[in-house]
Amino acid sequence: MAGLWGNIDYAAFVVLFCIGLYIIIAKQNLIKKLLGLNIMETAVFAFIVTSGMVDGGTAPIVGAGATGPFASPLPHALILTGIVVAVSITALALSLIIEIYRQCGTIEADELKGAE
Amino acid sequence: MRQALVAITVAIAAVPMLLAVAGLPRPGDAQAPVHTHVAARYVAEGARETGAENLVTGVLLNYRALDTFGEVMIIFTALAAVMAVLSSAAPRRPEDDAPGIASAIPISPVVAFIIRLTAPFIAVFGAFVILKGHVSPGGGFQGGVILGALLMLLSLVLGRGLERPLLPVPLARWLQAAGPLAFAAVGMLGLALTGALLGYPAGPDQQLLRELMVIVLELGIGIGGAAIILGLFLEMRGD
Amino acid sequence: MSQAFDLVMLALLIAMALAVARSKDLVAAAIIFSGYSLIMCLLWQHRGAPDVAMTEAAIGAGVTTILVLLAIGRTRRREK
Numbered sequence: 001m002a003g004l005w006g007n008i009d010y011a012a013f014v015v016l017f018c019i020g021l022y023i024i025i026a027k028q029n030l031i032k033k034l035l036g037l038n039i040m041e042t043a044v045f046a047f048i049v050t051s052g053m054v055d056g057g058t059a060p061i062v063g064a065g066a067t068g069p070f071a072s073p074l075p076h077a078l079i080l081t082g083i084v085v086a087v088s089i090t091a092l093a094l095s096l097i098i099e100i101y102r103q104c105g106t107i108e109a110d111e112l113k114g115a116e
Numbered sequence: 117m118r119q120a121l122v123a124i125t126v127a128i129a130a131v132p133m134l135l136a137v138a139g140l141p142r143p144g145d146a147q148a149p150v151h152t153h154v155a156a157r158y159v160a161e162g163a164r165e166t167g168a169e170n171l172v173t174g175v176l177l178n179y180r181a182l183d184t185f186g187e188v189m190i191i192f193t194a195l196a197a198v199m200a201v202l203s204s205a206a207p208r209r210p211e212d213d214a215p216g217i218a219s220a221i222p223i224s225p226v227v228a229f230i231i232r233l234t235a236p237f238i239a240v241f242g243a244f245v246i247l248k249g250h251v252s253p254g255g256g257f258q259g260g261v262i263l264g265a266l267l268m269l270l271s272l273v274l275g276r277g278l279e280r281p282l283l284p285v286p287l288a289r290w291l292q293a294a295g296p297l298a299f300a301a302v303g304m305l306g307l308a309l310t311g312a313l314l315g316y317p318a319g320p321d322q323q324l325l326r327e328l329m330v331i332v333l334e335l336g337i338g339i340g341g342a343a344i345i346l347g348l349f350l351e352m353r354g355d
Numbered sequence: 356m357s358q359a360f361d362l363v364m365l366a367l368l369i370a371m372a373l374a375v376a377r378s379k380d381l382v383a384a385a386i387i388f389s390g391y392s393l394i395m396c397l398l399w400q401h402r403g404a405p406d407v408a409m410t411e412a413a414i415g416a417g418v419t420t421i422l423v424l425l426a427i428g429r430t431r432r433r434e435k
Contacts, residue, residue, distance in 0.1 A: 004134065004137070004138040006142050007137055007138060007140060007143065008362070008365070009143055009145070009289075009361065009365065010140060011134055011137055011138075012138040012365040012368070012369065013372075014130060014133045014134055014137055014371060015130070015369055016368060016372055017133070017417055018126050018127070018129065018130045018133075019369070019372045019376060020372070021126055022122060022123060022126045022131070022376065023375070023376050025122050025126070026118065026119045026122040026123070026395040027376070027434075028337050028434075028435070029381070029434040029435070031381055031423065031426060031427065031430070031433055032375075032381065032384065034225060034423070035375055035384055035385070035388050036375075036376070037426050038373065038388065038415075038419065039372050039391070040127060042391075042392070042395055042411075042415065045407075045410040045411075046395060046398065046399070049146075049399055049402060049404050049407055050143045050402060051140075051143060051150055051279055052150055052155075052404075053140075053143055053144055053403055053404075054144055054146050054151065054403070055144040055145070055146065056135065057144075057403050058403055059253060059403050059404065059405050059406075060159065060170075060171040060403075061169060061170050061171065061173060061251075061252065061253065062159070062162065062163045062169055062171060063169045063252075064250060069146060070159050070171070071402070071403040071404065072150055072151050072155040072159075072174050073155065073158055073159070073162070073171035073172045074150070074175060074176070075150070075157065076172045076175075076404050076406055076407050077172055077175040077176045077180060077183075079404075079407050080172070080176065080187075080255075080257065080406065080410055081176075081183055081184065081186075081187045082406060083407070083410050083411060083414055083415075084187050084190065084191055084257065084414075085187070085190055086414075087191070087414050087418055087419060088190050088191050088193075088194035090419050090422060090423075091193075091194050091195075091198055091348050091352075091422055092194050092197050092198055092201070092421070094352065094423065094425075094426040095197075095198040095201045095202050095351070095352060097353070097430065098202065098426055098429050098430065099201050100203065100431070101431075104366060106429055107431065108434075108435050109408075170406070172406045173406075245409075251408065253406050254406065254409065255404035255406060257410060257412050258406065258409045258413060259419065261410065261413035261414055261415055261418065264418070265413060265417045265418065266422060345418055347423065348418075349421065349422070349425070352422060352425045352426065352429075353425055354429070
């Protein structure tokens with residue numbers, strides 16, 4: 001139980017998550033919303049990777065001559081899968097945005113809502 | 117007005133998250149629950165049981181191999197979905213570009229020369245990262261993305277339509293499926309040897325077989341990832 | 356010393372995220388997002404996660420930025 005100043009890293013990642021959430025809700029352009037989604041995703045990845053670090057720890061590679069406390073390898077494996085899922089979501093969303101522009105002529109959310 | 121209202125709502129939503137974060141153990145604390153339950157066993161026994169000195173690769177390809185199977189299926193499905201969405205769009209440019217000239221983007225000769233000069237070194241580095249992924253930082257997907265980015269650069273320099281003879285479409289489709297196919301093959305091998313899908317034979321004299329299975333999976337993920345990223349780039353450029 | 360490095364990186368990340376929110380030119384937002392991805396990669400390398408840092412640098416600053424720029428090229432460049 002370290003208080004907010006001891007967990008300044010976690011607090012900064014919460015702030016980044018909220019900035020991403022603000023971009024998704026308040027901005028109208030679809031590509032800007034997608035960038036906000038990516039900011040939210042990387043903030044969550046950073047939170048989980050930071051929770052796996054150790055003071056004075058090194059990368060979790062046990063070779064010959066590797067000493068010292070190791071960072072936990074489980075969050076790293078989780079986040080590698082998460083990054084791949086994030087790029088898949090980005091690719092599919094961008095192709096849908098291209099198709100929306102081709103069909104409707106606009107990619108602003110309020111104009112799309114008024115058109116249907 | 118609307119943006120100010122959204123900003124106030126998001127700020128109010130941030131307060132419970134900040135309160136929750138303040139109650140967590142300090143990052144870097146060696147007695148935090150993340151280090152004392154399962155991770156301690158992975159760090160102590162990982163190199164011996166999985167055959168990979170890079171513990172992250174060991175966790176990804178041995179302890180949690182089923183999750184990685186799902187991950188390669190996700191990116192393969194994303195490529196299939198992008199092709200399905202964009203297949204109804206008309207081709208963007210007529211195929212009347214002179215070969216060797218990059219159309220529509222004026223690539224300066226300096227950039228083209230630098231790309232052609234460094235491409236072999238980047239390819240060797242990408243292959244190195246894939247193959248040494250189980251003893252040093254790196255792994256299948258990292259090397260695959262490096263090779264995919266190199267292929268994107270080369271297709272910018274070569275111009276439209278010239279990457280097709282280098283990598284014909286039927287071969288490209290098989291390479292894009294290399295990730296799921298490698299996982300299915302190694303999974304069936306594990307099923308035959310141990311009775312569990314993607315199960316590794318656990319015996320001190322089968323260390324070589326374990327390392328071989330890890331390398332086959334790494335190659336599948338790497339080559340599949342590179343082909344899928346190039347496929348995404350070509351689909352979205354308008355082919 | 357490393358605490359100061361961490362604080363500077365985190366402040367830079369928050370500033371870049373705010374810049375992505377405020378920019379009206381989408382190409383500028385994509386390039387700032389690429390820089391944000393690189394700073395995130397440095398932060399993770401400092402925390403002892405070289406695999407994750409390599410993946411984030413290659414994907415965030417490479418693949419995602421290029422795909423967003425391709426999509427901007429086929430739609431509009433400025434946000435209304």
